[in-house]
Amino acid sequence: MATLEDIGVSAALVNILGAFAFLLAFALLRTQPINDRVYFPKWYILGKRTSPRTRFGVVGKFVNLDIMTYFTFLNWMPEALRMSESEIISHAGLDSAVFLRIYTLGLKIFGPIAVAALLLLIPVNVSGGTLFFLCRDLVISDIDKLSISNIRPKSYKFFIHISMEYVFTFWVCYMLYNEYGRVASMRLNFLAAQGRKPEQFTVLVRNVPGASGHSISDNVETFFQKNHPDHYLCHQGVYKANKFAKMDRMRHRLQNWLDYNQLKFERHPDKRPTRKRGFFGLWGERVDSIDFYKEQIKYLDKKLTLERQKVLKDSNSVTPSAFVSFNSRWGAAVCAQTQQSKNPILWLTNWAPEPRDVYWKNLAISFFSLSIRKLVISISLFALVFFYMIPIAFVQSLANLEGLERVAPFLRPVVEWSFLKSFMQGFVPGLVLKIFLYYLPAILMVMSKIEGHVALSVLQRRTAAKYYYFMLVNVFLGSIVAGTAFQQLHAFLHQSATQIPRNIGVSIPMKATFFITYIMLDGWAGIAFEILRLKDLVIFHLKNMFIVKTERDLEKAMDPGGLDLPEALPSLQLYFLLAIVYMVVTPILLPFILIFFAFAYFVYRHQVINMYEQQYESAAAFWPHVHARITASLLISQLLLLGLLSTKKAANSTPLLVVLPILTLTFHKYCKNRFEPAFRRYPLEEAMNKDTQDHASDSDVKLKSLLADAYLHPIFHSFEEVDLVEVKVEKNPEDIASFSPSSLCSSPSPQHAHHLEDETSDNAQRYEVEPPHSNYHYKVESPNNMSRYNVESAYNMYGYDFESYYHGYQC
Numbered sequence: 001m002a003t004l005e006d007i008g009v010s011a012a013l014v015n016i017l018g019a020f021a022f023l024l025a026f027a028l029l030r031t032q033p034i035n036d037r038v039y040f041p042k043w044y045i046l047g048k049r050t051s052p053r054t055r056f057g058v059v060g061k062f063v064n065l066d067i068m069t070y071f072t073f074l075n076w077m078p079e080a081l082r083m084s085e086s087e088i089i090s091h092a093g094l095d096s097a098v099f100l101r102i103y104t105l106g107l108k109i110f111g112p113i114a115v116a117a118l119l120l121l122i123p124v125n126v127s128g129g130t131l132f133f134l135c136r137d138l139v140i141s142d143i144d145k146l147s148i149s150n151i152r153p154k155s156y157k158f159f160i161h162i163s164m165e166y167v168f169t170f171w172v173c174y175m176l177y178n179e180y181g182r183v184a185s186m187r188l189n190f191l192a193a194q195g196r197k198p199e200q201f202t203v204l205v206r207n208v209p210g211a212s213g214h215s216i217s218d219n220v221e222t223f224f225q226k227n228h229p230d231h232y233l234c235h236q237g238v239y240k241a242n243k244f245a246k247m248d249r250m251r252h253r254l255q256n257w258l259d260y261n262q263l264k265f266e267r268h269p270d271k272r273p274t275r276k277r278g279f280f281g282l283w284g285e286r287v288d289s290i291d292f293y294k295e296q297i298k299y300l301d302k303k304l305t306l307e308r309q310k311v312l313k314d315s316n317s318v319t320p321s322a323f324v325s326f327n328s329r330w331g332a333a334v335c336a337q338t339q340q341s342k343n344p345i346l347w348l349t350n351w352a353p354e355p356r357d358v359y360w361k362n363l364a365i366s367f368f369s370l371s372i373r374k375l376v377i378s379i380s381l382f383a384l385v386f387f388y389m390i391p392i393a394f395v396q397s398l399a400n401l402e403g404l405e406r407v408a409p410f411l412r413p414v415v416e417w418s419f420l421k422s423f424m425q426g427f428v429p430g431l432v433l434k435i436f437l438y439y440l441p442a443i444l445m446v447m448s449k450i451e452g453h454v455a456l457s458v459l460q461r462r463t464a465a466k467y468y469y470f471m472l473v474n475v476f477l478g479s480i481v482a483g484t485a486f487q488q489l490h491a492f493l494h495q496s497a498t499q500i501p502r503n504i505g506v507s508i509p510m511k512a513t514f515f516i517t518y519i520m521l522d523g524w525a526g527i528a529f530e531i532l533r534l535k536d537l538v539i540f541h542l543k544n545m546f547i548v549k550t551e552r553d554l555e556k557a558m559d560p561g562g563l564d565l566p567e568a569l570p571s572l573q574l575y576f577l578l579a580i581v582y583m584v585v586t587p588i589l590l591p592f593i594l595i596f597f598a599f600a601y602f603v604y605r606h607q608v609i610n611m612y613e614q615q616y617e618s619a620a621a622f623w624p625h626v627h628a629r630i631t632a633s634l635l636i637s638q639l640l641l642l643g644l645l646s647t648k649k650a651a652n653s654t655p656l657l658v659v660l661p662i663l664t665l666t667f668h669k670y671c672k673n674r675f676e677p678a679f680r681r682y683p684l685e686e687a688m689n690k691d692t693q694d695h696a697s698d699s700d701v702k703l704k705s706l707l708a709d710a711y712l713h714p715i716f717h718s719f720e721e722v723d724l725v726e727v728k729v730e731k732n733p734e735d736i737a738s739f740s741p742s743s744l745c746s747s748p749s750p751q752h753a754h755h756l757e758d759e760t761s762d763n764a765q766r767y768e769v770e771p772p773h774s775n776y777h778y779k780v781e782s783p784n785n786m787s788r789y790n791v792e793s794a795y796n797m798y799g800y801d802f803e804s805y806y807h808g809y810q811c
Contacts, residue, residue, distance in 0.1 A: 113579075
């Protein structure tokens with residue numbers, strides 16, 4: 001078991017020095033011009049920062065030669081605190097601002113608790129003296145004498161611990177209630193301040209039933225025109241297009257190589273770039289690179305055209321899902337929050353994620369398959385949790401060398417070497433645990449994707465939930481159970497079975513030493529390593545050397561990603577759990593956690609301002625999960641304290657704790673009913689108010705333009721010119737709406753006219769149709785060498801129904 005000396009070695013020689021080294025390296029690396037895009041990518045993405053200019057020539061582009069900047073290399077610290085919360089919301093979004101509030105919540109909760117516990121509970125624990133008589137049978141340390149384990153059985157001092165548990169619980173609940181109300185208010189204000197966005201008017205419909213002789217699109221249109229006649233506007237279909245997506249990625253790679261060679265030729269116009277035709281350009285005839293890639297792209301465009309036609313014409317490629325858009329927020333809210341059919345598993349509706357939040361691959365999963373997937377993943381997660389018990393037990397064996405020595409005396413020479421022993425018990429267990437946990441979030445993310453969630457934000461929240469359950473069972477409970485078994489192995493083997501509950505009850509508080517070492521490694525050195533971003537730094541420079549050829553490549557290389565919520569949230573919740581469980585049992589742990597909250601808040605504030613670029617904005621939809629798990633930590637703390645006191649034969653005081661879990665559950669239920677609807681539903685009152693405000697200023701044409709291609713399936717994106725046919729947009733001068741050829745809302749949008757022509761042809765056969773109630777005029781021109789069938793095929797190639805144009809369009 002780690003002693004004060006072991007923790008001192010871990011803190012002073014490893015974690016504190018390591019954290020300081022990481023911070024110093026960051027402060028120096030961030031001032032180098034060559035690293036500017038690594039440490040300030042957010043500002044480059046916003047277009048508010050350019051590559052540093054220098055007066056020191058070529059060398060100055062890579063190394064900072066301005067000596068004065070090295071004397072102010074710590075100025076990033078006050079800069080991280082200058083931006084207000086409202087500025088952070090406008091700069092990085094509400095998700096980032098609320099994520100930072102979790103750290104300040106930890107400081108607000110545990111700051112006063114730490115002061116009270118250190119002043120009141122530790123003197124009471126030290127005065128107990130019971131561990132002095134048990135040291136011959138149990139492995140104890142000086143830290144254990146500061147815990148509740150040092151109180152004698154049947155002592156009246158337990159009334160003090162129970163009273164403090166009540167006081168601390170009420171304080172935590174008070175702070176949680178205020179924070180929940182504040183975050184809910186921030187969310188509603190954030191949503192009210194937003195302008196028109198596609199997700200406000202759009203609902204995702206799944207499990208659309210099929211009908212013989214009718215397509216999925218026809219069924220969706222018929223159903224919503226019948227049941228939402230005053231508010232239904234249009235819809236977007238969803239397709240299975242995995243092969244098309246693969247070909248599209250290949251085209252992007254070819255386009256990138258073409259751009260690179262064209263830039264290379266512009267820099268050296270006297271020499272055209274060449275390459276070999278063979279595999280990866282390693283062998284074969286040497287040809288002009290620009291012509292080669294143009295030829296490859298042209299060939300691939302033809303294949304893309306054929307594949308697109310195949311997908312659009314194949315009824316098996318259409319999924320029973322659609323994005324349905326309405327002409328008002330009120331209409332969308334009614335649809336998203338009500339049951340659409342008497343069969344509850346058909347026409348399932350939910351709010352559509354924002355367009356960049358959609359995870360398209362899972363939209364094609366059927367309702368039955370979703371149920372099977374969730375069952376399989378639940379079983380797999382259960383197996384994974386218990387599989388990881390093996391490495392957790394190994395970690396605990398490293399943390400308790402004395403316990404192993406008593407069973408295996410041959411380890412005595414290793415254990416008796418004081419420095420090695422301190423290093424092994426004070427640093428190695430936490431490091432090994434971090435290594436075992438390194439790949440776990442990626443594994444859990446794959447499992448969440450298999451479950452079938454259709455939004456990236458939901459995927460991250462579900463992954464975070466799995467990771468939290470894993471941390472709770474393995475890192476917390478597993479470390480206590482396995483650690484106690486190793487730690488008191490001699491006592492378990494040589495005492496009667498009636499004494500085992502006493503040994504476990506005494507030993508649980510002793511695991512605070514292991515968690516202190518884990519906090520110092522993960523919460524101190526780990527957070528310092530986060531700000532260094534060493535992995536991103538190395539990857540950026542490797543890509544810059546070997547992959548980056550164009551500006552597009554450079555933007556991809558410096559992509560910082562967003563907040564790592566699947567890993568960051570469970571780790572935060574684990575620290576809340578440790579603090580709440582040990583605030584009465586072993587209060588000496590609280591200062592270590594307070595240092596973590598303060599340091600992590602400082603570091604993540606800097607990262608949010610300068611680095612992270614969120615892939616989506618969920619308006620703090622993760623907060624109910626954070627609140628629920630902190631409340632669950634209170635229940636776990638109360639139950640563990642109840643069990644611990646039962647082993648202390650505190651029959652007079654233990655029953656007083658029974659009421660506390662009931663009060664905690666009542667508090668959680670009240671908060672759930674009071675605040676959670678703000679995160680799950682959109683009030684019709686708010687929707688109507690927003691619609692009324694927008695009605696006077698914005699026309700329906702603008703709304704249709706906004707929704708036209710917002711949820712356009714990726715199969716229709718980035719498809720450029722094709723042979724023989726070019727689609728252009730014509731509209732009246734007074735119209736300000738814009739549209740692209742790929743825009744598809746239900747069938748072709750009536751807002752835009754499409755002109756198909758062959759620029760080499762002087763004469764053209766013209767098909768015209770003017771949809772009713774529209775300012776747009778549709779012109780379809782076919783050159784002499786193109787039949788009406790060719791024109792119809794051209795429209796179908798883009799996903800449009802030619803007959804809708806020729807015979808009139810119904811909105």
